[in-house]
Amino acid sequence: MSKLFKKLGASLQTTVGFFFLSTFLIWLKTYIVYKTDFTLGASGPLQEFLLVLNPIGSALLLLGIALYFRGRFSYWIMVLINFLESVWLFANVLYYREFSDFLSVSIMGSTSSVDNNLGKSLGGILHMGDFFVFIDIIVLIGLLLCKVIKVDKLKIKKRFALTMTAFSFFLILTDFGMASADRSGLLTRTFDNNYIVKYLGLNEYLAFNMFQTHKQEASRSAATAKDLKPILKFINSHRTPDNVDYFGKAKGKNVFVFHLESLQQFMIGYKWDGQTVMPNLTKFYHNKNTLGFDNFFNQVGQGKTSDAETMLENSLYGLPSGSAMVNYGGSNTFNAAPAILDQQGYTTAAFHGDVASFWNRDNTYKSWGYDYFFSKPFYPNSENPNYNVGYGMKDKIFLRDSAQYIEQLPQPFYAKIITVTNHYPYDLDKENQTIKPFDTGDNTVDGYVQTARYLDQSFGEFITWLKKAGLYKNSMIVLYGDHYGISNNHRPAIAKLLHKDSINNYDLAQFQKVPFMIHMNGLKGGINHTYGGEIDVLPTLLDLLGIKDDEYVQFGSDLLSPKHPGIVPFRDGNFVSKDYTKFGNQYYVTSSGEEVFPSKDANVKKEIDADQSFVDTTLEDSDKVIMGDLLRFYHPHDFQPVDKKDISYKVSTTDAALKKDLVTQPSSILARNHGKSVADLYKTDAPELKGEEDDTTK
Incomplete structure (x- = not known):
C-alpha cells in the first residue's frame, strides 16, 4: 500500500499527473452536484452511466x-480552468435551487435587468455547503505554493x-x-434543459x-414574410368560435388586471x-359574478414573470431560453393587448x-x-x-399610492397592476405578519403563507377603495397568478x-x-373546469370586451369557447390536457392520476402523440414569431403598428x-368629481403608514 501511495505521489510531480488529478476533481464535484443539487431524473443503468460519464469529456477537453x-504556465492554466468550472457549477446550483432550471446565455446577458434585487434572494438561496466546489482549488493552490506539488518543467509531447484532445471529443461524441439512442431528438425536439444536462453534461448544455x-440572433436577419404562411395556417386551423353568451358582455368597461406574484391555486380556500x-x-x-377557473396553469419558462406577461399581453409563449421581454421586447413588433385596446379608445397603463x-x-x-407606466420614480x-x-x-403601500394615478386615467382604461410582496424569499417584517408560518421545516416554503396572507389583505383594501371611488361597478377585474x-x-x-x-410527477404537474x-x-359566474393557461388569457378577455381577434396571431384560444381544445403546453414540452x-x-x-404507458396501448399512444404534436408545433411556431420578429411582416385590419417615439414614461412627461387628459378627455374619476380627489378614501392598515394615517385623521 505504501508503494502505491509513493507512486501516486511521484505521479503528481509531473504535468500529466496534475492534469489527471485536476480532471478527477472536476469530475467528482460535478457528479456530486448532479446528485445532490439538481433533480435530473436519471432512471435506469444507462442514464446513470451517462451521468457519470458526461463531465469527463469536457473536463479533458478544457484542461x-x-x-x-x-x-x-501550464499548471496555472489548469487551476484557472478549474476555477471557472467551479464558478459555473456554483452559479447553476444557486440558480437551479430557485428556478429549477440552468443559467443561459440570455439570462446571464440580461443580468442588468434583474440584478437590482438579486442580493436579497441570494441570501435566502445560498448554503454554506455550496462553497465546497472551491475547496479543491484552494488545496491545489496551497500544495503548489508550498511546493508539496512541484512544477514539472519538462514539455509535454x-x-x-x-x-487527449481527440480522446475528449471521442468521449463527448460517444456520450x-x-x-440520442435513449432519447431521440434530444437537441431538436426537447424544450427541457434538464434532459440536456442529464444526458450530455452542464458544459455541453452551455x-x-x-x-x-x-x-436566435441569426433567425431575425434571415426571416421573411413567407415564414408566416405555415404559422398562420396552423393558427387559423385551431381558431375557436366565440361564446355567444359572453361575447361583448364587458364592452366599454374598465379592465383591471391583477398580476398576483408567485400565487398558486392551492392557496385559494387553503x-x-x-x-x-x-x-x-x-x-x-x-362570488356569483366571478368566473373562476380551477384548471388554469402557469406556462412560464426561464423568463418567469416576464414570460407570464408576454403570454398575457400577446398570447405568445416565452422563449425556451432566457426572456423574450429582455431579448426582444425593445426591438420586435407586437400586436399586444395595450395597443389593441388603445386603438379601441382605451387608456392603457401599467403599475409596478x-x-x-x-x-x-x-x-x-x-x-x-x-x-x-407608473414605476418606482x-x-x-x-x-x-x-x-x-x-x-x-410592499403591496399595501404600493396599491394605496397607485390610487392617485388610477383616478386620473380617462375611462375606459386598461390597468395592469403588478404585486411583488409575495415573492421569494417570502420575507415579511413581524409587524406585517398576521398568521404563523407553515411548519414544513423548509425555510424557503414556510414564509410563503405569511406573504400570501399579506397579498390577500392588500387586495381586500384595494377592492374596498374601488367601491368607494365609484370604479367597482364599471370595471371588469381580472386576477391571475404569474x-x-x-x-x-x-x-x-x-x-x-x-x-x-x-408526491409524484402527476402531483407536480397539478x-x-x-x-x-x-x-x-352582472357577469354569470361560477367555477369553470376548462383546462387552459396563461396563453389563453388575451383571446378570452378580447371576446368578453367584444373585440374581434380573428386576424391576430395568437397561440391561445378563448377559454369560454365551446370548442376550446383543452390542451395546456408547458414551456419544456410537457403538457396537461383534459x-x-x-x-x-x-x-x-x-382525471385520476393513474399512470399510463403509451407503448402498451395503441389508442392511448395515438391521443398522446396528437397532443404532443400540437404542443411541439405551437411552441416552435411561437418561437419563430418572436425570434424572427415575424409580426413586422403582418398587418391586421384596423390595427396600426405602435410608434414608440410617441411614448415616454418620464415623470414630468x-x-x-x-393634466392635459383632464381637459381633453374629462372621463376620469377625478374629472367627473370636478377635480376633487378620491385617493384619500383609500384606507390601509399598513403599520408603516400608521403615523401618516393618524395625521390625516386629525
Missing part, C-alpha cells in the same frame, strides 16, 4: 488546453496533447450517441445554449392555523413599484403600446427602505402542504395551477399628459 504549454442564442389563509381572494373567487428597467419593462411596454414612498421588501414596494411560488425542488414540503405522504378569475357586476398529462417523461390519466 487539455494546458497541455500545449509547459512549466508553471505534442502527440500526447493531441491524443451524445448513447444519449455550448448548446450558446449555439441556440446565436441561432386553511392553516385554523383559518382561511386568503379570505378576500377566496370569497372573490366564489420597482425600477422601470426590471425585465426590460421600460422598453417592452413601449413596444406593447402602453400609454403610461412615481412613488415617493419607494425610497423609504421600510416601505420596500424584496422586489419592490407562476409557481414553490418550485419542484421542495417535494417533501409540497407533500406536507398537500397533506400527502409523497401543482402548476395558478389562480385565474374574471369578475364583473384527458392525459405528460410530466417528467411519464404519462397519466388527467406623464404628469403633463395626465
